[in-house]
Amino acid sequence: MRFLTSKLLCSFAGAMAVSAAALGLEVLVPVSERGLPKLAPIRSTVVAPGSFIHPQPGEYLRDGRPTVAPRIAARIDEPIAIMTYQVSRDEYARCVADGACKPADAFGSGDVPVTGVSYLDATAYAAWHSKATGESWRLPTDEEWAFAAGERFTGDVEPLEEDPQNPAKGWLSSYKQEVDMARQPDPQPRVRGSFGTNAKGVADMAGNVWEWTSTYYVRVTIAPAGDAVESTVDNCGVHVVEGFHRTYMSNFIRDGKSGGCAVGLPPDNLGFRLVRERDGAVARLLSRLRTLI
Amino acid sequence: MFTRREALIGAAMAAAAAAAIPAFPALAQPAADISALPRQKVSLVAPPFVHEHDQVATGGAKVVEFTMTIEEKPIVIDDEGTTLRGMTFNGSIPGPMMVVHQGDYVELTLVNPEANEMPHNIDFHAATGALGGGALTHVNPGEQVTLRFRATRTGTFVYHCAPEGMIPWHVVSGMSGTVMVLPREGLKDEKGEPLRYDRIYYVGENEFYIPRDEAGNYKTFESLGESYADTLQVMRGLVPTHVVFNGRVGSLTGENALKSKVGETVLIVHSQANRDTRPHLIGGHGDYVWEEGKFANPPAKDLETWFIRGGSAGAALYTFLQPGVYAYVNHNLIEAAELGATAHFTVEGEWNDDLMKQVDAPRPIVIN
Ligand SMILES: [Cu+2]
Numbered sequence: 003m004r005f006l007t008s009k010l011l012c013s014f015a016g017a018m019a020v021s022a023a024a025l026g027l028e029v030l031v032p033v034s035e036r037g038l039p040k041l042a043p044i045r046s047t048v049v050a051p052g053s054f055i056h057p058q059p060g061e062y063l064r065d066g067r068p069t070v071a072p073r074i075a076a077r078i079d080e081p082i083a084i085m086t087y088q089v090s091r092d093e094y095a096r097c098v099a100d101g102a103c104k105p106a107d108a109f110g111s112g113d114v115p116v117t118g119v120s121y122l123d124a125t126a127y128a129a130w131h132s133k134a135t136g137e138s139w140r141l142p143t144d145e146e147w148a149f150a151a152g153e154r155f156t157g158d159v160e161p162l163e164e165d166p167q168n169p170a171k172g173w174l175s176s177y178k179q180e181v182d183m184a185r186q187p188d189p190q191p192r193v194r195g196s197f198g199t200n201a202k203g204v205a206d207m208a209g210n211v212w213e214w215t216s217t218y219y220v221r222v223t224i225a226p227a228g229d230a231v232e233s234t235v236d237n238c239g240v241h242v243v244e245g246f247h248r249t250y251m252s253n254f255i256r257d258g259k260s261g262g263c264a265v266g267l268p269p270d271n272l273g274f275r276l277v278r279e280r281d282g283a284v285a286r287l288l289s290r291l292r293t294l295i
Numbered sequence: 296m297f298t299r300r301e302a303l304i305g306a307a308m309a310a311a312a313a314a315a316i317p318a319f320p321a322l323a324q325p326a327a328d329i330s331a332l333p334r335q336k337v338s339l340v341a342p343p344f345v346h347e348h349d350q351v352a353t354g355g356a357k358v359v360e361f362t363m364t365i366e367e368k369p370i371v372i373d374d375e376g377t378t379l380r381g382m383t384f385n386g387s388i389p390g391p392m393m394v395v396h397q398g399d400y401v402e403l404t405l406v407n408p409e410a411n412e413m414p415h416n417i418d419f420h421a422a423t424g425a426l427g428g429g430a431l432t433h434v435n436p437g438e439q440v441t442l443r444f445r446a447t448r449t450g451t452f453v454y455h456c457a458p459e460g461m462i463p464w465h466v467v468s469g470m471s472g473t474v475m476v477l478p479r480e481g482l483k484d485e486k487g488e489p490l491r492y493d494r495i496y497y498v499g500e501n502e503f504y505i506p507r508d509e510a511g512n513y514k515t516f517e518s519l520g521e522s523y524a525d526t527l528q529v530m531r532g533l534v535p536t537h538v539v540f541n542g543r544v545g546s547l548t549g550e551n552a553l554k555s556k557v558g559e560t561v562l563i564v565h566s567q568a569n570r571d572t573r574p575h576l577i578g579g580h581g582d583y584v585w586e587e588g589k590f591a592n593p594p595a596k597d598l599e600t601w602f603i604r605g606g607s608a609g610a611a612l613y614t615f616l617q618p619g620v621y622a623y624v625n626h627n628l629i630e631a632a633e634l635g636a637t638a639h640f641t642v643e644g645e646w647n648d649d650l651m652k653q654v655d656a657p658r659p660i661v662i663n
Contacts, residue, residue: 122520173430221435237435239412239520252413252461254520268460 041093042113044135045086046278047203049150053077057157059144059242059250060220068172069224070160076145084142084150085275087194087205088115088213094127102130107256108271114191115211117271121241121253124214124274131276138279144217144242146277154200154208156247159183159267180267185246189270212245212258212269219250245269329400329443333357339391342497342541343553343638345475345564350491352396352479358443359395364406365415365434367519370469372503372537373544373635377513379503380522381542382413382456382468388542389499389566390454390472395446396479402443409437412519414458415465419444420606421452421474429457446476450589451608455568463530463569464523467504469542471568473497473608478590482562482583482612485593490583490612492562496553498574498638500567500603500625501542502535535570538625538634547638553623555615557644563623564588566608572636574611575600575626578619581611600626617651618644 056076062069094116097103103126107118119127124141132139148155161175188210197209219240223232243249243258249269251258258269335357340346363385370381370388384390395401401422407415414435418427422444425431432440456462456470482490506514506525513536516522529536540547547553555561565574583594584601588609595601603609625636 169425169431219435221438235435235437237414237437239436240414252520254523255460256524 041096044093046083047086047150049078049082049084049202049204051078051081052149054149056145056148058222059158059217059248060222062222062224064224065166065226067166067169068161068164071158072229076149078146078149080280082142082146082150083278083280084146084204085277086199086203088211088273088275089127090114090194091116094119096134097127097130100130103127108191113194115194115206115271115273117191117211117273118256119214119272119274120256121214121251123256127274128276139276140279141214141216141274142277144215144244144248147213147215147244150202150204151207151244152200152202152204155244156208158248183247183267185267187270191271191273208246210246210270211273212243212249212271214251214272214274215242215244217242243269243272329358332400334360336360337393339363339385339393341385341387341391342389342499343547345392345394345495345497348394348477349396350477351481352399352477356396356398356400358400358402359393360402360404361393362404362406363390364408365411365470366408367411367413369515370542372505372539372542375513377505377537378515379505380468380516380519380526382415382465382470382519384417384454384456384470384472388469388501389497389568390470392473392475392497392564394475394477396477397446397449398479399446399476400443401446401474402441404439404441405432405434406439407434407436411436413461413465415456415470416458417442417454418457419452419454419474421446421448421450421454421476423447426457427454433458446474448589449476449478449591450585450587451475451564451566451610452588453566453568453606453608464527466568467502467530468519468526469501471501471566472499473564473566475564475608475610476590482590484583485596490594491560492612493559494555495562495564497564498540498547498566498623499542500538500540500565500572500636502570502634503537503539504529504532504534505536507536535634538630538636540636540638544635545637547623549639552620552639552641555640555642557615557618557642557647560612560614563611563613564608565603565611567603567605570605572603572605572630573600573626574603574609575624576611576613576640577622577624578617579613579615579621581613583612585610615640615642615644617647618642 054076055073057073058071062071091111091114094103094106095111098105104123106116128140159176159179161172162179163171163175165171191211195205197206199205200207218236218238221235225232240250240252243251247267256272258272337346337359339361366383366386368381369378372379381388393401405417414433416429416432416434418429420427422428428442428444432442434440452474454472454474456465458465484490504526506529508514514525537544581598581601583596584598585594586601586609588607601609601611619642621640621642623638623640624631630636
């Protein structure tokens with residue numbers, strides 16, 4: 003597929019993934035269970051609505067120089083039904099067996115998060131899983147992920163020091179911060195649940211598997227004075243990846259080490275979990291889709 | 296254009312974020328005199344040609360403005376129709392050469408059109424700081440950026456795309472080119488005597504890593520993203536499938552052979568952004584060669600083959616003495632003959648018997 007970058011098409015592409023399942027265009031014949039390990043039912047956690055401060059993903063410029071992203075008071079109005087655990091290798095294998103997903107880069111099976119998967123793989127799985135269950139599943143937005151991560155949310159590694167006369171100050175500061183985080187590479191995925199649950203009951207947030215979100219990269223230029231937005235450029239070929247820290251990856255990247263992360267602190271692994279779309283939200287999305295068509 | 300994000304920020308940011316955004320003082324003039332310098336806009340020319348330029352600078356330092364538009368496109372790289380998912384500066388492999396004089400300012404506007412898939416940037420080996428400008432030129436599809444750097448060192452220098460995490464892939468997909476910074480008084484030999492060229496040719500060498508399918512045929516891909524994983528596998532093997540001049544096998548042969556004539560002095564600039572190479576002019580020489588491409592060092596003389604380190608550009612000056620067809624090759628002859636790294640010169644003029652003569656034509660062996 004070609005990555006379409008116009009704003010309309012960015013959102014249209016996202017809507018399409020959900021709509022196929024929601025419209026019930028195809029009746030799913032589940033893959034044969036023979037030869038495949040029996041799966042535990044998908045467990046999800048319902049995160050209650052609430053408010054939080056959400057440092058915005060993307061890059062922000064003011065006067066032509068990087069500036070700290072705005073921290074927005076975000077409100078989550080409806081409960082979020084999110085998978086308690088990341089999608090496992092065994093679960094993903096069903097999608098591969100059905101011919102709806104490409105095999106992941108990481109080998110093996112078991113109750114271990116699937117890794118070596120790109121954004122494109124994750125959205126393919128979401129579409130397949132939605133058909134399989136007759137429900138609407140999709141990647142969480144960055145906002146939903148950050149809210150569900152709660153106390154484990156970190157966001158971007160932003161420079162502590164900026165000097166408008168000296169761009170190198172910011173680069174050195176970011177670099178030092180990453181070094182100071184002293185996080186050793188931890189590439190071996192572990193049995194699901196190994197990183198425990200957070201206060202909201204969601205497991206393995208910010209462990210050694212980073213997670214794809216449905217939020218695409220955006221660069222925002224803020225007016226020299228005040229808070230008005232001068233311009234935004236969306237790049238839906240790149241999506242926000244959340245975990246121990248936030249990063250950004252091109253949609254086709256399966257190995258975080260070769261992705262777009264800053265010096266010294268690449269994600270150990272790329273995986274994902276999904277959220278279940280509520281009926282009301284689906285209806286709204288569909289009506290938006292209709293106005294687009 | 297009004298977006299969801301603008302609405303979001305417009306509503307919420309005033310309340311939540313006023314304290315989070317530091318106020319920057321106005322940028323001081325970086326150097327008061329740059330704004331007073333004369334400006335020159337240069338239209339770039341696709342290789343193997345180079346835009347018009349003075350060899351000896353006239354007047355003082357100036358700001359030389361260039362614009363390059365990044366084009367991502369499929370490019371046929373051999374006669375069998377093998378297709379590279381190419382990424383290019385200004386549509387050509389290699390990207391065009393930019394020529395300035397020492398002390399001038401290069402001011403490049405880099406445009407990444409919205410139709411592209413990838414973010415890109417540019418790392419100038421001729422520039423100082425910010426990863427060669429890479430840290431200040433990152434553009435998404437739909438963005439442009441302008442970078443100015445001062446050309447403080449003379450020589451031929453590579454530039455290339457360098458997006459974090461994907462640098463080699465962008466480079467071996469075609470994103471490299473050359474900047475030439477001439478001494479203000481022009482090129483000189485080891486004694487300081489002026490050297491001039493009548494013609495300049497710019498040969499960019501690239502190696503490609505095209506994945507094959509199960510049957511051994513080269514694969515084609517619908518998009519850059521789809522080509523990435525397979526291409527990376529081939530790249531890691533370090534065995535290129537093609538080694539070419541000017542973006543494809545045979546791009547500088549036949550109708551497109553480089554032209555010269557006896558008595559003409561040609562400067563051949565040869566760049567390779569990723570891998571070592573060893574140019575050789577079959578039947579000719581390098582009269583004066585800056586292997587490393589840096590004009591502050593005296594040129595080597597009378598070379599048969601010269602070595603271009605991967606990630607650099609070199610320059611060789613030669614005055615043709617005989618007419619004929621010359622092959623200009625990478626003298627790893629397997630790469631030249633089997634993988635594509637061959638160009639031709641056709642040279643007009645009078646034959647010089649003193650330099651070479653066939654004394655006796657082939658005939659049956661004489662038995663005394
Ligand atoms: Cu690039």
